[in-house]
Structures are given as C-alpha cells and as structure tokens.
Amino acid sequence: MASPISIFLSRVIGHVVDRVVFKVERGHGPAFWITTIIAEIVLGILASVIVFWFSRRREFRADAGGARLAGGGNMIVALERLRLTAGQPHLPDRMAAFGINGVIGQGLKRLFMTHPPLEERIAALKRGS
Structure with missing residues (x-):
C-alpha cells in the first residue's frame, strides 16, 4: 500500500x-x-523506511512467538548461533538479501534495515524471559 499512496500523493x-x-x-x-x-x-x-520499520517490529514479534513455542532459552541459543555464523566471510553475500548480517547499523543505515541487529533481538528476548 505504501507505493500506490506515495505515487498518488x-x-x-x-x-x-x-x-x-x-x-x-x-x-x-x-x-x-x-x-x-x-x-x-x-x-x-519515506514509504520504504516505514515498511522497513514494520518489518523490524514484526521480527521482534516473531522472535517472541518462537520463544513461546520453543522456549526462551532455545530461541536465544538459536539467535546466538546465527550471530556467530554471520561473522563468517562466506555468509554476508548469501544473507545480504535477507538483511541478516549481525552487524549493528549506524545512523541512516539503521532506517533501511529490514531486520533488527541480532544483538538487539537477543537482548529483547532476555528482557522478556
């Protein structure tokens, strides 16, 4: 909906x-x-920034849902393993399209992230459990 609204406006x-x-x-x-x-x-x-913001919020909700299903500790362990593999040189090229790279963005770069940084997702799960 963001694209047709921006074109109309x-x-x-x-x-x-x-x-x-x-x-x-x-x-x-x-x-x-x-x-x-x-x-x-x-x-x-601007529409993209709004869509990406919703995507990041949805990722936090998905993590919380996964923690309810599999257990908070299991979800934290899974995200920590993902964070460890994100640092390997061969993964960023493959995972770049998904926005999962485990690196915290700075400034304007954060606005265009589709996924929150793994550190923030893990911290949110630890606060919630």
Missing part, C-alpha cells in the same frame, strides 16, 4: 505546484512532471 503535489505556483491552466506543464518525479523519489524513500 506525488501526483497531487505535482498538480498543486503546477496550478498554484506556476499557474498552468490547461494540461500539465513541466513543473508537474519535475515535481512529481522528485516527490515520487522522496515519498518512495
């Missing part, structure tokens, strides 16, 4: 800029297209 913004700022009365002028493209890029990035 970018067209609305382009239309408003075209009509109000540049006073185009018929059709769409160049300001509409330029503004729409810029707004689509900006809103698309």
